[in-house]
Amino acid sequence: xGRSYASKVSHRTIKWVxxxxxxxxxxxxxxxxxxxxxxxxxxxxxxxxxxxxxxxALEEQTALGSDPDIIPAVVVYERTGGLTPADLAAVEEDAAxxxxxxxxxxxxxxxxxxxxxxxxxxVVPLNVGSDGWEAIGxxxxxxxxxxxxxxxxxxxxxxxxxxxxxxxxEAFEGIDGTLLFAALGVxxxxxxxxxxxxxxxxxxxxxxxxxxxxxxxxxxxxxxxADLTVNAQSASILTVLVVGAGTDYALLLVARYRExxxxxxxRHEAMTEAVHRAGPAVLASGGxxxxxxxxxxxxxxxxxxxxxxxxxxGVGVTLVVLMTLLPALLVICGRWVFWPVRPAFxxxxxxxxxxxxxxxxxxxPRPRAVWVVTSALLLVACLGLFSVNATGLSQADSFRGTPExxxxxxxxxxxFPATAGNPVHVLTTAGTADEVAAAVAGTEGIGAVEEPQVxxxxxxxxxALADPADSQAAYDTIDRLRAxxxxxxxxxxxxxxxxxxxxxxxxxxxxxxxxxxxLIMLVVLVVLGVxxxxxxxxxxxxxxxxxxxxxxxxxxxxxxxxxxxxSTTDSSFPLFVFVFLVALGIDYNxxxxxxxxxxxxxxxxRRAALIGLAATGGVITSAxxxxxxxxxxxxxxxxxxxxxxGIAVALGVLLDTIVVRSVLVTALxxxxxxxxxxxxxxxxxxDEPESLTGGPTAVPSQRGPSPVAEPVRPEG
Numbered sequence: 001x002g003r004s005y006a007s008k009v010s011h012r013t014i015k016w017v018x019x020x021x022x023x024x025x026x027x028x029x030x031x032x033x034x035x036x037x038x039x040x041x042x043x044x045x046x047x048x049x050x051x052x053x054x055x056x057a058l059e060e061q062t063a064l065g066s067d068p069d070i071i072p073a074v075v076v077y078e079r080t081g082g083l084t085p086a087d088l089a090a091v092e093e094d095a096a097x098x099x100x101x102x103x104x105x106x107x108x109x110x111x112x113x114x115x116x117x118x119x120x121x122x123v124v125p126l127n128v129g130s131d132g133w134e135a136i137g138x139x140x141x142x143x144x145x146x147x148x149x150x151x152x153x154x155x156x157x158x159x160x161x162x163x164x165x166x167x168x169x170e171a172f173e174g175i176d177g178t179l180l181f182a183a184l185g186v187x188x189x190x191x192x193x194x195x196x197x198x199x200x201x202x203x204x205x206x207x208x209x210x211x212x213x214x215x216x217x218x219x220x221x222x223x224x225x226a227d228l229t230v231n232a233q234s235a236s237i238l239t240v241l242v243v244g245a246g247t248d249y250a251l252l253l254v255a256r257y258r259e260x261x262x263x264x265x266x267r268h269e270a271m272t273e274a275v276h277r278a279g280p281a282v283l284a285s286g287g288x289x290x291x292x293x294x295x296x297x298x299x300x301x302x303x304x305x306x307x308x309x310x311x312x313x314g315v316g317v318t319l320v321v322l323m324t325l326l327p328a329l330l331v332i333c334g335r336w337v338f339w340p341v342r343p344a345f346x347x348x349x350x351x352x353x354x355x356x357x358x359x360x361x362x363x364x365p366r367p368r369a370v371w372v373v374t375s376a377l378l379l380v381a382c383l384g385l386f387s388v389n390a391t392g393l394s395q396a397d398s399f400r401g402t403p404e405x406x407x408x409x410x411x412x413x414x415x416f417p418a419t420a421g422n423p424v425h426v427l428t429t430a431g432t433a434d435e436v437a438a439a440v441a442g443t444e445g446i447g448a449v450e451e452p453q454v455x456x457x458x459x460x461x462x463x464a465l466a467d468p469a470d471s472q473a474a475y476d477t478i479d480r481l482r483a484x485x486x487x488x489x490x491x492x493x494x495x496x497x498x499x500x501x502x503x504x505x506x507x508x509x510x511x512x513x514x515x516x517x518x519l520i521m522l523v524v525l526v527v528l529g530v531x532x533x534x535x536x537x538x539x540x541x542x543x544x545x546x547x548x549x550x551x552x553x554x555x556x557x558x559x560x561x562x563x564x565x566x567s568t569t570d571s572s573f574p575l576f577v578f579v580f581l582v583a584l585g586i587d588y589n590x591x592x593x594x595x596x597x598x599x600x601x602x603x604x605x606r607r608a609a610l611i612g613l614a615a616t617g618g619v620i621t622s623a624x625x626x627x628x629x630x631x632x633x634x635x636x637x638x639x640x641x642x643x644x645x646g647i648a649v650a651l652g653v654l655l656d657t658i659v660v661r662s663v664l665v666t667a668l669x670x671x672x673x674x675x676x677x678x679x680x681x682x683x684x685x686x687d688e689p690e691s692l693t694g695g696p697t698a699v700p701s702q703r704g705p706s707p708v709a710e711p712v713r714p715e716g
Contacts, residue, residue, distance in 0.1 A: 048501060428494075
């Protein structure tokens with residue numbers, strides 16, 4: 001980063017202007033940030049693959065006048081030993097009560113009695129319009145209260161699409177506040193341990209909160225006026241991403257500033273040097289994350305594609321805040337903010353005797369053995385990849401615990417052939433309606449078929465599945481039905497409904513894994529090549545990233561199976577883990593290797609590898625702990641996918657910082673030496689020592705102060 005810019009953010013006058021600017025902007029952003037929840041689009045279409053058959057069918061249902069906003073609630077009743085006349089009267093009374101709901105769209109179906117006489121169910125078609133996500137929870141809660149007033153011993157559950165939607169919305173309720181406070185709590189604890197200062201942690205946390213408010217406000221405006229799609233999932237990840245990445249960047253900058261304070265008498269000059277030297281690495285790290293997130297736009301899944309711009313905006317705003325507000329705050333506060341361990345001018349750099357300097361000295365004698373053994377252990381961890389079953393979570397596995405909708409589905413499945421409220425919708429033309437209905441009825445796995453509903457030139461055929469809607473058997477039925485309808489009429493019949501939607505989501509997610517993951521790798525490779533001006537180092541670093549990703553995924557799969565007792569995961573899980581591990585984990589690659597390259601000009605690559613490890617090992621570890629802790633906070637939510645994502649990313653980040661960056665990459669650099677920088681000029685230097693004994697292994701402490709525009713003044 002240019003010294004001119006670096007001197008401005010630490011300028012004695014401009015620093016106050018920067019502080020006032022961000023305070024005013026943060027105050028103005030508060031109301032807009034709070035309004036982000038109101039701008040979320042959690043309708044079905046905001047999560048679906050844009051051009052999938054089920055999505056097109058959903059759109060055509062609207063054109064036919066069949067409202068896709070109708071969400072059936074299935075009310076299940078059970079009494080072991082058989083329903084009594086009083087039970088049936090209570091069910092009839094509930095049916096009448098639900099029939100008077102203002103949100104009822106159509107008529108209550110039922111009571112439908114089970115053949116064993118122990119259960120009954122009602123199907124209540126609800127329509128809460130565009131307020132579905134916010135309104136469905138309170139509505140279903142009221143129905144659940146009404147449905148529990150039957151005779152003693154009669155149990156009831158509300159399940160089906162409406163029950164599932166209500167439980168999902170309640171799981172996300174208050175999620176932003178919960179995540180923010182939980183993330184800030186763990187970050188504060190780690191910063192207290194890292195800095196050993198009761199004050200310093202306030203500045204990175206304050207900067208990260210300002211970045212979060214400003215990014216949420218900007219996203220709210222874009223969602224309101226530029227059709228940016230934001231849903232509950234992307235808003236939740238935004239909170240974790242901004243707090244985690246923002247604190248990471250703060251750690252990198254503060255570490256270099258503390259180092260420069262030992263080399264400069266004036267704190268403004270020290271900050272100028274810190275921003276000048278660490279700024280490019282921080283900007284490159286943030287830029288890589290932004291580009292990686294924008295690669296998600298290439299995804300078919302609307303929810304995945306929508307996350308890309310939201311996350312990129314969050315990281316972009318965080319970069320601006322951390323590279324302006326935080327330097328200003330640090331120089332305003334002065335050296336005392338590091339109390340009780342103030343970095344005095346001329347004091348020795350503690351990394352010279354730190355743990356990572358000692359680790360470097362242990363690696364140096366046998367670097368090849370170290371990287372071979374480390375790689376082998378990571379490859380063993382990768383064997384767990386065979387346990388990754390990213391075929392989608394069933395409704396029961398989607399929640400941690402057993403909400404009422406899941407319990408109700410289990411009861412319904414034990415008494416009825418298939419849970420009601422999840423029909424298959426087939427859209428066709430009026431001329432082929434009867435032929436299509438006959439083909440649907442003749443398909444294996446299909447139960448009852450309704451009479452075609454003909455509206456103008458179009459027709460809708462509804463059919464019941466013989467198997468639970470989220471089972472593999474039901475997905476196989478959808479595949480058979482689509483194949484059967486290809487040969488009927490004009491072959492343009494569209495199969496929709498919840499089961500078809502879930503199947504199309506799996507297909508689109510698997511396509512996104514194949515397309516977006518290589519795209520992100522290519523982007524990261526190009527950024528590393530430009531930054532390090534080399535080919536060998538970027539290729540090796542990408543290889544270590546893939547190895548780290550595989551190991552994290554493999555170990556996580558075993559944890560899911562043995563600890564969470566869930567053997568499957570969401571279809572988009574591999575992509576999301578890759579995005580966050582690679583796009584965020586590359587920060588540590590960049591910070592380490594840019595420092596190694598900087599020192600290689602004076603000390604040769606092998607010596608520079610030890611210097612870089614000693615100087616950055618501590619801050620990289622601290623940054624990794626912060627990022628891992630913030631993602632682990634996702635585990636506090638009652639949703640399996642976010643819990644699994646938090647576990648995998650947290651584990652991967654820890655592997656990345658403690659093992660891959662600090663041990664594997666250092667050992668590779670020591671073994672390969674100057675050829676890491678091929679084909680740049682640095683790879684042709686021949687003044688590199690063959691032995692690392694007796695030379696510097698920590699940060700050089702004799703570099704003189706760099707010139708700045710103002711004369712050095714004594715600090716008060």
